Amino acid sequence: MQPTSDVNQRVARISAHLHPPSFQMGETSGLRAANCRGKAGKHGFKVAILGAAGGIGQPLALLMKINPLVSVLHLYDVVNTPGVAADISHMDTGAVVRGFLGPQQLDNALSGMDLVIIPAGVPRKPGMTRDDLFKINAGIVKTICEGIARCCPNAIVNLISNPVNSTVPIAAEVFKQAGTFDPKRLLGVTMLDVVRANTFVAEVLGLDPREVDVPVVGGHSGVTILPLLSQVKPPSSFTLKEIDSLTDRIQNGGTEVVEAKAGTGSATLSMAYAAVKFADACLRGLRGDLGVVECAFVASTVTELPFFASKVRLGRSGAEEIYPLGPLNEYESAGLEKAKKELSASIQKGVSFIRK
Numbered sequence: 001m002q003p004t005s006d007v008n009q010r011v012a013r014i015s016a017h018l019h020p021p022s023f024q025m026g027e028t029s030g031l032r033a034a035n036c037r038g039k040a041g042k043h044g045f046k047v048a049i050l051g052a053a054g055g056i057g058q059p060l061a062l063l064m065k066i067n068p069l070v071s072v073l074h075l076y077d078v079v080n081t082p083g084v085a086a087d088i089s090h091m092d093t094g095a096v097v098r099g100f101l102g103p104q105q106l107d108n109a110l111s112g113m114d115l116v117i118i119p120a121g122v123p124r125k126p127g128m129t130r131d132d133l134f135k136i137n138a139g140i141v142k143t144i145c146e147g148i149a150r151c152c153p154n155a156i157v158n159l160i161s162n163p164v165n166s167t168v169p170i171a172a173e174v175f176k177q178a179g180t181f182d183p184k185r186l187l188g189v190t191m192l193d194v195v196r197a198n199t200f201v202a203e204v205l206g207l208d209p210r211e212v213d214v215p216v217v218g219g220h221s222g223v224t225i226l227p228l229l230s231q232v233k234p235p236s237s238f239t240l241k242e243i244d245s246l247t248d249r250i251q252n253g254g255t256e257v258v259e260a261k262a263g264t265g266s267a268t269l270s271m272a273y274a275a276v277k278f279a280d281a282c283l284r285g286l287r288g289d290l291g292v293v294e295c296a297f298v299a300s301t302v303t304e305l306p307f308f309a310s311k312v313r314l315g316r317s318g319a320e321e322i323y324p325l326g327p328l329n330e331y332e333s334a335g336l337e338k339a340k341k342e343l344s345a346s347i348q349k350g351v352s353f354i355r356k
C-alpha cells in the first residue's frame with residue numbers, strides 16, 4: 001500500500017490542470033516545483049522561454065519540449081501562456097512544462113534556470129528596419145534582464161529580440177549595473193543568418209545544406225551581417241557576381257520573409273529552428289561536450305568594437321573562446337569596414353539607453 005500522502009500527491013499531479021490560473025507549479029497550486037519529477041526521470045537542464053506565446057516562441061517551445069537535454073521548460077509571456085503551456089505539456093517527451101503569465105510571475109519563471117531564451121518583443125512589418133523596433137523592444141529586454149539578474153544570474157542568456165545589435169549591449173549594461181555581468185554567458189542569437197547562408201550557398205553549389213558551413217560575422221542587421229564566403233566549408237570558389245548576390249540575399253533574408261508575410265510578422269519558423277539549433281549547442285556546451293562551435297554576437301576583442309559576432313566555442317561556462325575572423329579577402333575587408341560603422345552606432349544606442 002502506498003502512503004496516503006503519496007497518493008494525494010499523485011492525484012494532485014493528475015488534476016493540476018483543473019486549477020488555472022495557478023496552472024504552473026508554485027506556492028499556490030498545492031504542487032511544489034521541488035516535488036515535480038522529470039517525466040523521463042533523468043537529469044537535464046532547466047530552460048525558460050520568454051515571449052513563449054509569440055510567433056517564434058510557440059514553435060520554439062515545441063522544439064525545446066522535444067529536446068532530450070531539457071528536463072524543465074518554463075514558458076513565460078504577458079499573454080496566452082496558460083494555453084500554450086497546457087498544449088505543449090501534453091507532448092509525451094521528457095521535459096516538464098510550466099506556464100507563467102504576466103510580470104508578477106516573471107521571477108518564478110526565471111528562478112533556477114540554466115538557459116534563458118528571449119524572443120519577447122514586437123517583430124518587423126514591411127518597410128521597417130530592425131532599428132525601428134528599438135523603442136519598444138529595448139524596454140522589454142531591460143525588464144527581462146533585470147529579472148534574470150535577480151533570479152538566475154548564472155544562466156546562459158540567448159537573446160533573440162531585435163535589434164540584436166542594440167539589445168545585447170542593453171542586456172550587458174543591465175547586468176553590469178546589477179553586478180552580475182559575465183560576458184561568456186550573454187549571447188546574441190545570429191544563428192538564423194548562418195542557417196540562411198548555409199541554405200543559399202548550398203543551393204548555388206548543388207549540395208545538401210547540412211554539408212555546408214558558412215561563417216557569418218559582424219552583427220544581425222543589413223550590412224552588419226557579413227558572410228565569409230572565402231571560408232565556406234567544403235572549400236568552394238564563387239564568381240564576383242555570385243558573391244554579390246549571395247551576400248545581398250543573406251543580408252536581406254529577413255526582409256524577404258517580412259515582405260512575403262505582408263504585414264503579419266517576420267521569420268518565426270526558421271527562427272525557431274535556428275534558436276533551437278543554437279540553444280542545443282549551448283546545452284551541449286554546458287554538459288561538457290568538446291568542440292561545440294557556433295557563431296554568436298558576444299562581448300569581443302576580435303575588432304575594436306565592444307561586441308561582435310564571430311565563431312565561439314561553447315562550454316560549461318558559456319562562450320569560452322572567441323575565434324578571430326581569419327584571413328579576409330578584399331571584398332570581405334570592405335564589407336567589414338561598412339559593418340563596423342553601422343554596428344558601432346547600434347551598440348552605442350543600446351548602451352546610452354541604459355546609461356542615459
Ligand SMILES: NC(=O)c1ccc[n+]([C@@H]2O[C@H](COP(=O)([O-])OP(=O)(O)OC[C@H]3O[C@@H](n4cnc5c(N)ncnc54)[C@H](O)[C@@H]3O)[C@@H](O)[C@H]2O)c1
Nearest residue numbers: 051053054055056077078119120121122123160161162192
Ligand atoms: N535574432 C533573430 O535572428 C530574429 C529573427 C526573427 C525575429 N526576431 C525578433 O524576435 C522578436 C519576436 O518575434 P515574433 O515574430 O515572435 O513576435 P511576436 O509578436 O509574434 O511574439 C512576441 C511575443 O513577445 C511577447 N511579449 C511582449 N512583451 C513581453 C514582455 N515584456 N515579456 C515577455 N513577453 C513579451 C508578446 O506577447 C508575444 O507573444 C522580435 O523582436 C523579432 O524582431 C529575431
